[in-house]
Every structure is written in structure tokens, then in C-alpha cells.
Amino acid sequence: KAGVTQTPRYLIKTRGQQVTLSCSPISGHRSVSWYQQTPGQGLQFLFEYFSETQRNKGNFPGRFSGRQFSNSRSEMNVSTLELGDSALYLCASSLGAFEQFFGPGTRLTVL
Amino acid sequence: GESVGLHLPTLSVQEGDNSIINCAYSNSASDYFIWYKQESGKGPQFIIDIRSNMDKRQGQRVTVLLNKTVKHLSLQIAATQPGDSAVYFCAENTETSYDKVIFGPGTSLSVIP
Numbered sequence: 001k002a003g004v005t006q007t008p009r010y011l012i013k014t015r016g017q018q019v020t021l022s023c024s025p026i027s028g029h030r031s032v033s034w035y036q037q038t039p040g041q042g043l044q045f046l047f048e049y050f051s052e053t054q055r056n057k058g059n060f061p062g063r064f065s066g067r068q069f070s071n072s073r074s075e076m077n078v079s080t081l082e083l084g085d086s087a088l089y090l091c092a093s094s095l096g097a098f099e100q101f102f103g104p105g106t107r108l109t110v111l
Numbered sequence: 112g113e114s115v116g117l118h119l120p121t122l123s124v125q126e127g128d129n130s131i132i133n134c135a136y137s138n139s140a141s142d143y144f145i146w147y148k149q150e151s152g153k154g155p156q157f158i159i160d161i162r163s164n165m166d167k168r169q170g171q172r173v174t175v176l177l178n179k180t181v182k183h184l185s186l187q188i189a190a191t192q193p194g195d196s197a198v199y200f201c202a203e204n205t206e207t208s209y210d211k212v213i214f215g216p217g218t219s220l221s222v223i224p
Contacts, residue, residue, distance in 0.1 A: 043214035056211040090154050102154030
């Protein structure tokens with residue numbers, strides 16, 4: 001069974017731009033969560049989608065948004081990028097139980 | 112954000128020794144706990160979990176202990192191997208925050224051959 005895949009793996013953007021990251025969950029998994037990981041703040045929950053609906057949301061500004069498609073694939077978007085948005089963005093999928101399977105992440109660098 | 116990780120504790124152990132990684136959790140309402148392992152360049156990988164109605168759970172070479180009185184969680188790795196070198200995160204969750212897992216700051220484990 002293929003694991004969680006994230007594209008792209010690496011991304012470089014400049015301040016003010018926007019970015020869209022993609023996540024394909026494990027086949028059959030309907031829950032997709034997004035996390036931001038930085039050296040200073042650690043792993044922080046962004047939001048979680050289940051069957052195309054956002055169920056949970058972390059404490060991030062409205063510049064961070066996401067969506068989930070009918071095939072459970074998910075995208076997250078960050079608008080008006082700031083230097084502090086540089087991070088590893090992780091996607092995790094689950095069947096809806098607590099065990100989550102993480103993808104390798106997208107490394108975003110904002111210059 | 113909800114998880115603060117300003118300092119990453121480190122633990123160095125000799126190959127073959129046992130490792131103990133500790134974690135203090137914050138929410139007394141949390142009832143599900145998970146340990147993750149994250150190797151360089153990879154996403155976190157599930158190791159073992161435990162529910163609040165248990166105080167000990169064993170897996171292959173790993174044991175998780177839960178002390179709800181002092182809100183403390185530990186991960187014991189038996190016969191530590193070089194492949195165990197990684198950052199280990201504890202995470203907590205509550206039934207009311209389905210899939211909204213809160214991670215601890217992580218501990219870096221370095222295994223000395």
C-alpha cells in the first residue's frame with residue numbers, strides 16, 4: 001500500500017507570494033491533517049479535513065487555508081507569504097481513528 | 112500555535128543500552144497518547160500508543176508508561192540500536208478534539224556505536 005505522498009518536496013518562494021501544497025493520503029483514508037514544523041515552535045497543528053469538511057483548526061492566521069477533494073486528496077494554501085512561514089509542512093492521513101500516517105513533508109523556504 | 116518547542120532535549124546512549132525518553136503533557140483531559148519517531152528528512156512515524164485507562168503498554172523493543180497523576184509519559188527502548196537515532200515526539204489527544212493531536216517539543220536520541 002502506498003504511503004502518504006506530498007508534492008512538491010521542496011519549494012522556494014518570495015515574500016508576498018502564495019503557495020499551494022498537495023497531499024495524497026493512503027488509499028481509503030478519509031481524514032487528512034496538516035502540520036507546520038519549525039525548529040523554534042516544533043510541530044503545530046494547522047487543520048484537519050474529513051470527507052471534504054474541515055473538522056478542526058489550529059491557531060493560525062487566515063492566510064493559511066486548505067481544502068479536501070472527493071477523492072480525499074488535500075491541498076493547503078498560504079497567501080501573502082512571510083519569512084516566518086518557512087517550515088516543513090507535514091500532511092498526515094488516517095482512517096478516522098487516532099493513528100496518523102505522515103508524509104515526508106514539503107520544505108518551504110520564503111526569501 | 113498550540114505546541115511550543117524552544118529547546119530540544121538530547122539524549123546520548125551507548126549501543127545496546129536501554130533508552131528512556133520522558134515527556135510531560137499539559138492537558139489533564141487528554142486520554143490518548145502517542146509516541147512518534149522522526150528521522151532526518153522524513154515525516155514522523157508512529158511507534159506506539161496508549162490510552163488513559165492503561166498505565167503500561169509494550170511493543171517490539173519499546174514500552175510506554177503513563178502516569179496520569181503527574182501527567183508524565185515515558186518511552187523505553189530496549190537494546191538501543193544505531194537505527195534508533197532520531198527525534199522522538201510524544202503527542203496527546205482528547206476524544207473531543209478528534210485528530211487534533213498536540214505534539215511535545217521532541218527529544219533527540221543519539222546512539223553511540
